Amino acid sequence: MKLILTVNGETHEVESIWEGESLMHVLRERLGLPGAKNACEQGECGSCSVMLDEVLVCSCLVLARQAQDRSVVTVEGLAPPDDVGVVQQAFIETGAVQCGFCTPGFIMATEDLLRRSPAPGDAEIREALAGNLCRCTGYEKILDAVRLASARLGAMG
Amino acid sequence: MQATLQPRDLADALAARAAHPGALPMAGGTDLMVELNFDRRRPERILDLTRVAELAGWDREGDELVIGAGVTHARLVTDMRGLAPGLGIAARTVGSPQIRNRGTIGGNIATSSPAGDALPPLVASGARIEMASASGARSVPLSEFLTGPKRNVMAPDELITAVRVPVAQGPQQFAKVGPRNAMVIAVCSLSVHLDAVEQTVRTAIGSAAPTIVRATEAEEFIEGVLEERGAWERPGPLPASALTRFGELVAAAARPIDDVRGSAGYRRHALAVLGRRTLSWCWQEHRA
Ligand SMILES: Cc1cc2nc3c(=O)[nH]c(=O)nc-3n(C[C@H](O)[C@H](O)[C@H](O)COP(=O)(O)OP(=O)(O)OC[C@H]3O[C@@H](n4cnc5c(N)ncnc54)[C@H](O)[C@@H]3O)c2cc1C
Numbered sequence: 001m002k003l004i005l006t007v008n009g010e011t012h013e014v015e016s017i018w019e020g021e022s023l024m025h026v027l028r029e030r031l032g033l034p035g036a037k038n039a040c041e042q043g044e045c046g047s048c049s050v051m052l053d054e055v056l057v058c059s060c061l062v063l064a065r066q067a068q069d070r071s072v073v074t075v076e077g078l079a080p081p082d083d084v085g086v087v088q089q090a091f092i093e094t095g096a097v098q099c100g101f102c103t104p105g106f107i108m109a110t111e112d113l114l115r116r117s118p119a120p121g122d123a124e125i126r127e128a129l130a131g132n133l134c135r136c137t138g139y140e141k142i143l144d145a146v147r148l149a150s151a152r153l154g155a156m157g
Numbered sequence: 158m159q160a161t162l163q164p165r166d167l168a169d170a171l172a173a174r175a176a177h178p179g180a181l182p183m184a185g186g187t188d189l190m191v192e193l194n195f196d197r198r199r200p201e202r203i204l205d206l207t208r209v210a211e212l213a214g215w216d217r218e219g220d221e222l223v224i225g226a227g228v229t230h231a232r233l234v235t236d237m238r239g240l241a242p243g244l245g246i247a248a249r250t251v252g253s254p255q256i257r258n259r260g261t262i263g264g265n266i267a268t269s270s271p272a273g274d275a276l277p278p279l280v281a282s283g284a285r286i287e288m289a290s291a292s293g294a295r296s297v298p299l300s301e302f303l304t305g306p307k308r309n310v311m312a313p314d315e316l317i318t319a320v321r322v323p324v325a326q327g328p329q330q331f332a333k334v335g336p337r338n339a340m341v342i343a344v345c346s347l348s349v350h351l352d353a354v355e356q357t358v359r360t361a362i363g364s365a366a367p368t369i370v371r372a373t374e375a376e377e378f379i380e381g382v383l384e385e386r387g388a389w390e391r392p393g394p395l396p397a398s399a400l401t402r403f404g405e406l407v408a409a410a411a412r413p414i415d416d417v418r419g420s421a422g423y424r425r426h427a428l429a430v431l432g433r434r435t436l437s438w439c440w441q442e443h444r445a
Pocket residue numbers: 042043044181182183184185186187188189190191206226227250251252253256259260261262263264265266267268272273274275315316317318340341342343
């Protein structure tokens with residue numbers, strides 16, 4: 001059976017899938033969108049994070065079929081090609097990106113946080129990013145990036 | 158695997174359950190997808206419950222909350238404040254935002270892990286599990302629903318439809334021990350609920366016995382202390398010795414084992430600390 005879903009505003013039809021397949025697998029292997037990273041496939045690392053109907057989820061834990069007729073936003077959908085959004089720019093400037101593997105997941109979690117709470121305190125930032133692991137940065141620069149993005153978005157109103 | 162079943166209402170879901178006994182129900186998938194991703198499970202097909210309208214919401218009926226099986230942990234965190242605060246506090250300790258946005262109360266109950274974080278507050282509240290099949294519905298107290306680690310009384314043709322939880326009549330607390338503040342399967346956990354109307358104290362221990370257990374001796378002990386001192390009417394400070402004894406009796410009610418997450422001895426020690434702490438938090442709140 002066909003799988004029909006909207007990703008980054010565009011409707012996709014996937015001719016056939018394995019019924020036990022995850023949304024992450026469909027995004028990466030069938031739609032050629034490698035932004036959501038595959039690391040643990042068990043919800044532990046957050047690097048596969050995407051928005052499903054505007055809710056932050058681990059795409060490795062969503063059955064692709066559950067995304068049928070729903071709307072997915074991946075890191076590729078946050079800004080036009082060759083451009084970056086405010087959160088992405090803040091990550092670049094603060095040195096929050098080292099190997100970059102965890103970055104798409106952190107960006108999605110930060111986007112989600114700042115939409116719900118534009119000026120979060122540190123405790124709130126830590127709670128919001130608790131589902132994302134980074135093996136390079138030691139997290140401090142990532143916290144800086146979130147604070148910077150929050151300040152810039154606040155200034156932009 | 159055969160085509161996934163995606164019913165939109167409960168009647169269709171129950172009919173699908175009856176017609177396809179080999180179909181595995183899936184709600185948020187946070188337990189099941191791990192098993193599929195790692196080839197630990199290959200069901201014939203999946204029965205997707207995320208579109209079943211009746212499971213998705215919650216409601217208040219008099220002095221009870223009827224929480225649909227499909228309500229996520231994230232919603233419990235925001236919606237249960239003031240109504241079933243212990244359940245909200247426990248839900249906030251589940252996994253991460255991503256897991257809480259997807260994982261459901263029904264999935265937590267059906268998995269029936271002794272470490273399921275929604276379970277201690279539900280047992281302490283005296284919650285009932287509502288189940289239905291194509292041939293009827295029934296309701297069972299959660300303490301009877303759970304029969305052992307990952308075992309329960311649900312029949313193969315049944316679904317959990319809702320959880321019935323009495324609205325809180327006093328402070329409720331939940332605390333959990335683990336190596337981090339997030340993403341932790343409980344080493345052990347404890348719920349303490351005060352009912353200022355009935356003048357009772359209820360407890361439930363997680364992850365330190367084959368299933369969730371109440372510490373009834375601890376409950377009786379502290380109810381006796383409170384009654385003797387007339388403390389429900391004139392809530393003064395609780396003596397440190399009573400808090401300590403309460404903690405000891407909580408620890409004594411556990412039947413912990415040694416496993417990768419912690420030793421039995423550590424679990425007992427931690428439960429005594431959690432007992433003291435959660436009771437004193439509750440009591441401070443009651444006095445305020
Ligand atoms: C990274 C990670 C961290 C986690 N952390 C925690 C934690 O801290 N605390 C905790 O308690 N749990 C934790 N979990 C486990 C899991 O998230 C919870 O148990 C969650 O509540 C399961 O709900 P679900 O809707 O995702 O279940 P699913 O995976 O959809 O289903 C789980 C089981 O319940 C059955 N089921 C689901 N709904 C129904 C229904 N309505 N009727 C009958 N059967 C049903 C399914 O058939 C399956 O057997 C974690 C999981 C992951 C991956």
